[in-house]
Amino acid sequence: MAPKRKAPASNGRASKRVASGVSTPVSIDSDDDDNYSMGSESDPEGRAAPQKYDKMVEKFSMSTYANKNRPRASGDAASHLFRMDRDLSGLELKPDHRLRPIWLDAANGKVVMETFSPSFKQAQTFLINIAEPQSRTTNVHEYTINGHSLFAAVSVGLTEHDIIRDLELFSKTKLPESIKEFIHMNTQSFGKIRLVLKHNRYFVESSDAAVLQRLLRDEVVSKCRVEETEELKTEKAAKMGELVIPGTKDAAGVREAQANVQQAQKRDESDEDSDDEFGGRDAEKDMTEYLREEDDEDDEVDQVHSFEIDGNMIQQVQERCNVHLAMPLTEEYDFRNDEQNAGLDIDLRPNVQIRYYQEHALSKMFGNGRARSGIIVLPCGAGKTLVGITAACTIKKSAIVLCTSAMSVVQWKEEFKKWSNINPDDIAIFTSGEKEKLNHKAGIIICTYSMVTQNTRRAHDSQQVMDFITSREWGLMVLDEVHVVPAEMFRRVTSKIKTHSKLGLTATLLREDDKIKDLNFLIGPKLYEANWLQLSEEGHIARVQCAEVWCPMTTEFYSEYINATGKVNQQSLLSTMNPRKFQACQFLIDFHEKRGDKIIVFSDNVYALKKYAEGMTKPYIYGDTGQREREMVLANFQMNDAVSSIFLSKIGDTSLDLPEATCLIQISSHYGSRRQEAQRLGRILRAKRRNDEGFNAFFYSLVSKDTNEMFYSSKRQAFLVDQGYAFKVITHLNGIDKMPNLAFTSQQDRMSLLTDVLLQSETAGDVEDIKDDLFSDRNVARNKGRGKGTGVKRQAGTLSSLAGGEHMAYMEYARGSKAARDAGRSQFFKKNDKAQERKKAAARAMLE
């Protein structure tokens, strides 16, 4: 891991401090907040923001209980850094504490887990349900228990009793009363009531009749009740394991239970050899048996009570429960009893086998035979698309999928066709470029967030599709990349489209910070979060070697860098264009090409992207690259051995499925954005060759030494480090001095590069200004409104379209006139016409 560095005073991007569910303030990336409106008080839809919930969660933060009687720190200024105000000598260790994996800190809800403990796997399965993972490194995992995580726990069916019992079981010390009290307070009110759409009627349901009676005494809720149903309705609760998820051999719940038993058996076997001095095997057996006995007991509790509410008053009830009564409603859809909405003929293809973690995630959604709304978090490249498709195949009703860009829309459509047997006529896309219609009663529609949330006047055909979407009920709504979509958009989507269940998909809840609450209410609680390192050890995603390469600035570049103090853009351009960074990039490309790797070089800065790519005669794609050229470059990268490296601007950060790529080099990035770092890493996690023996993918960040890049780089790595990735620091690339044709070895070349850099306008130091589809429609409308004309429309392709020649897929909008002038073919292609003609012919031959 890189050593800690201090932020240069001039960076001007101080991190905010916000209060999270626990009392310790958490700092977040200011740049991560771009375009974010979550948590804002203004709400054009007129729905109250959930501030009371905030207060409630703060009130219920663990520290409130733990701190009650804790003496304040006294004395010197440094002792608080070592938490000397806390006397831990009273902690009573259980006699067999070595067998138990977790330490609990009652003061802040932190749970520290030893991964080398014999009962680690069981404890992990449990903890992921009740706590937020903070960091999961090789030997130690850290979680936090807070109001949100307990809400999620209760939503997937855990009770206060389950949580306290298992925490006690896995804890090395006796469970403090403050934690029990905290859990009690939260589970008392959270996840107790569900909103269920059954036979197309809405019911508020709970297994606790008293809670419903209390709710019915509320003046607002009582008015929303359907009059005929005076009594509470009581029926048998749906049982776990009744549902078979396509692509699995058995019902989800059953499989999960079986997996636990198998794990326990495996551990028993492996422990037989190790003669544990503490009698570990017996102790663990006892634990497993104890858990099983308890599970049997739980099966007996199976009654649910409900009352019906008026379907037109759902929003009022939700708002009342969520905001004013602090009893958030979870949503469940009894799709198997939905006779009103037409069924959809869709199943996974017979050869498809979903992976265990995909099934695990889905079992959290369908565990009680209904569809629970919520969010599934899986690493980039782990197969979120198939999770969404399997959910649609399980529910078998009309589904709507929302994506951040038209490029993803087309990819989702292709994936539906690839994984399921859906009739291609039953799947339609709705983007600014394509407005397909569904011809049958049930079907799948895939669209961009911006298309459905657009507030301005629509074209006739677009309005027709929108009317169709809003006039009917949907069985499932899949919300892709939920962490990047502003809450405001979710509000509009969920209020416009009537859906029985919602599934949010994301690789990271990095934007959760104080915004997780919005997702909790607008979509549902987090249902499952996979462990990156574990999936990579198991070969589901690639193993990656991460390295930060320190490139010293040349004297002439560094003195200009110092002179440019205060000019952030110029400094950024100088550090990106540092000739030694260029050389490092050239060396690494050469090294990895010789190893047979396929390399993607990322640069947010377009000037640098072009300079590097043209300097090394490599193809590049950025926002203004035309559709055909993009297709050609990507096809060559995938299929032509002569094209082993491509340069991409940030348009390649997400959605790009290039399983050929095995090496990534970053030359310029978006400040300290942890999300971008994770998304970029995701481009190589799906490497096709990941299961080859000894295979490693490589991820390099080239950083100019003693510049702002050093600070941002370590900030960017924080999330991945928490996922267990180790970043090596490389200060010297062995053999670079002897590399033939190394660029910028002469003073003259370096000076001429410096002159070119200094002649660039200030905006050349900017990162590329791309308006993704998520916001592009808004921007088009806004710019038109300002009389700025129509700007430049560009089309971008998808990999799936390469084989089939799909139509336009991805609309972008260039604001600057320079961008408009630059639109069209890049210099690389202008310079290399002949070579490209040959490559095109080769690619065409391959595609045919």
Ligand SMILES: Nc1ncnc2c1ncn2[C@@H]1O[C@H](COP(=O)(O)OP(=O)(O)OP(=O)(O)O)[C@@H](O)[C@H]1O
């Ligand atoms: N069960 C499975 N069996 C075989 N291949 C799978 C399975 N699940 C996913 N894949 C493959 O894994 C790759 C990554 O899947 P996908 O694009 O859905 O990942 P993702 O999680 O959406 O990634 P990102 O967040 O980076 O977009 C795809 O090539 C997909 O075909």
